[in-house]
Amino acid sequence: MTEFDLDVHRDPDGIAEALVVDVRSGLTAAQKWLPPKWFYDARGSELFEEITALPEYYPTRAEREVLDARAGEIARVTGARTLVELGSGSSEKTRLLLDGLSGHGTLRGFVPLDVSETALAEAVAAIRADYPGLDVRGVVGDFTEHLGLLPGESPRLVVFLGGTIGNFLPAERAKFLRSVRDVLAEGEWLLLGTDLVKDPVVLERAYDDAAGVTAEFDRNVLHVINTTLGADFDPAKFTHESYWDAANEWIEMRLRAQEDMTVHVPGANLVVRFEEGEHIRTEISAKFRPAGVAAELAEAGFRLERWWTDSAARFGVSLARAGSGGA
Template sequence: MSDRAEALRTDVRSGFSAAQKWLPAKWFYDARGSALFEDITRLPEYYPTRAERETLAREAGEIARVTGAGTLVELGSGSSEKTRLLLDGLRAHGTLRTFVPLDVSASALDEAVAAIRADYPGLEVHGVVRDFTEDLGLLPGEPPRLVAFLGGTIGNFLPAERIKFLRSVRAVLAEGEWLLLGTDLVKDPETLVRAYDDAAGVTAEFNRNMLRVVNDLLGADFDPGAFAHEAYWDAEREWIEMRLRATEETTVHIPGAGMTVHFAEGEYIRTEISAKFRAGGVAAELAESGFAVERWWTDAERRFGVSLSRAVREG
C-alpha cells in the first residue's frame, strides 16, 4: 500500500468511526480533483481567487521590496498561476533564485513545475510532493525565504489545527523570514454559500470526487451519485461546511480500510470546513504562532485578506 493510501486509510478509519462522519479536505485532490478545483476558480460565484489575484497583482512589487526573498516556497501550489505574480515581482527586484512548490498531487505538481521551468529559464525549481499538513520537513532554498500559503486554504483547518500548522511553518523558518497568507473574510452568507454551491454544479462534482478518491485508493464501492452536495454557513463558528448527504440508505465496503460503513438516509459526511476571518483574528493567531504582521492588504471590495508576516524571536 502506498504512503498516500496508508494515510487515507488512517483518516477513513478515524473519520468514519466518528458519530459525525468526516474526512479531511485534502482528499478532494487527485488529478481530476485538481482539475475540477481549477474550474471552480473560474466560476462567476467563486470570488476568492479573483480577489486574491487582484491584491497580489497590486502588491507583488511591495512584497518583493519588503522581503528581499531569494527563495519562494509555495504550500499547496496547484497550477501556481497566482504564484507567477510573486515570481515576477521577486525577479524584477533582483533577489529571486529558487522556487520550491509543495503539493500533495504529484500530477498537478509535475505540470506546474514543467510550466514554470519553461517560462522562467535560469530559475532553480524544486518541486516537492508532500502533505504539508502532516510534515513540512526541511525546506530547500537559501534564506531569506518567503513561504506563501494562498487561496484561503488555512480556513480548512479547525482553530486548534490552524495554530499547530502555523507553528510548524514557524519552526522551519529562521527569525526574520516571511509568511504570506491568504485568508477569506467574513461577509454576507448569500455570497459565501453561492461560492461553494455554484449553479453549474462544478463544486458538487469536486465534493463527490472525494468518494472517488476513496474508491481508487482503498477499493471502496461508493456510488458518488447517491450523495448530494451541500454548503452550509455556520454563523456561530463563521465557517462554511461542505457536506455529502446520503440520498438513501446505503452500505459501503472499504476493503483497504477493513471497514463496512452504513449510512442512513439523510446522514452526511463533513468533507470541508472553510473558515472566514477578520483582520484582528488573523493577527492574533499569527502572533500566537510566532509571527508579526508587517503588512495587511485586501482587494477593493474587502472580500479577501492577504497578510505578510515576519518570523520573530520565540520565547
C-alpha cells in the same frame, strides 16, 4: 536538474495508509467526516482549477487582485531569495510573485509543494519554461508533515494562498502556523491568504455553484476512496451541500446520503452504514476577521508587517515576519 525533477516524500503505499487512517477515523465517528486533502487526485486538481474560474467563486479573483497590486511591494519588503509555495496546484497566482521578485533582482529559487504529483510536475515544467534562470524544485508532500524538508536559500518567503488555512480547525490552524514558524529562521517571511467574513448568501453560493462543478469536486473524495481502497461508494447517491455555520464563522461542505445504504471499504477493512439524510462533512472553510488573523499570527510567533484586501474587502492577504521566540 531535469525538467520534471521532484523531491517525492509521498509514496503510493504511504498515501493509502494515511487514507485508511482518515477513513476509519472519519467514517466511524458519530458525525461522519473526511479531510479535504483527499479531494486532490489528478481529477480533483482539475476540478478545483475549474472552480477558481466560476462566477460564484470570488476568492481566487480577489486574492489575485491583491497580489497583482502588491507583488512589487512584497518583493521590496522581503528581498526573498527563495519563494516557497505550500499547496501550489497550478501556481498561477504565484507567477505574480515570481515576476515581482525577479524584477526586484533577489529571487534565486522557487519551491512549490503539493500533494498531487501530476499537478506539481505540470506546474514545475511550466514555471521552468517561463523562468529559465530560476532554480525550481518541486516537493511532493503534505504541508502538515513535510515542512522541515523544504530546501531554499535564505531569506525565504513562504506563501500559503487561496484561503486554504481556513480548512483547518482552530487548534489545527494554530499548530500548523507554529510549524511554519518553526522551520523559518528569524526574519524570514510568511504570506498568508485569508477569506473574510461576509454575507452568508455570497459564501454559500461560492461553495455550491449553479453549474455543479463544486458538487462534482466534493463527490470526488468518494471516487478517491473507491479507487485507492476498493470501496463501492455510489457518488451519485450523495447530494452536495454548503452550509454557513454562523457560530464558528465557517462554511461546511457536506455530502448527504439520498437513501439508506451500506458501503464496503475493503482496503480499510470497514463497512459503513448510512441512513437517508445522514451527511459526511468533507470540508470546513473558516472565514476571518482582520484582528483575528493578526492575533493568530502573533500567537504563532510572527510579526504582522503588512495587511491588504481587494477593493471590495472580500479577501485579506497578510505579510508576516518570523519573530523571536521561534525555533
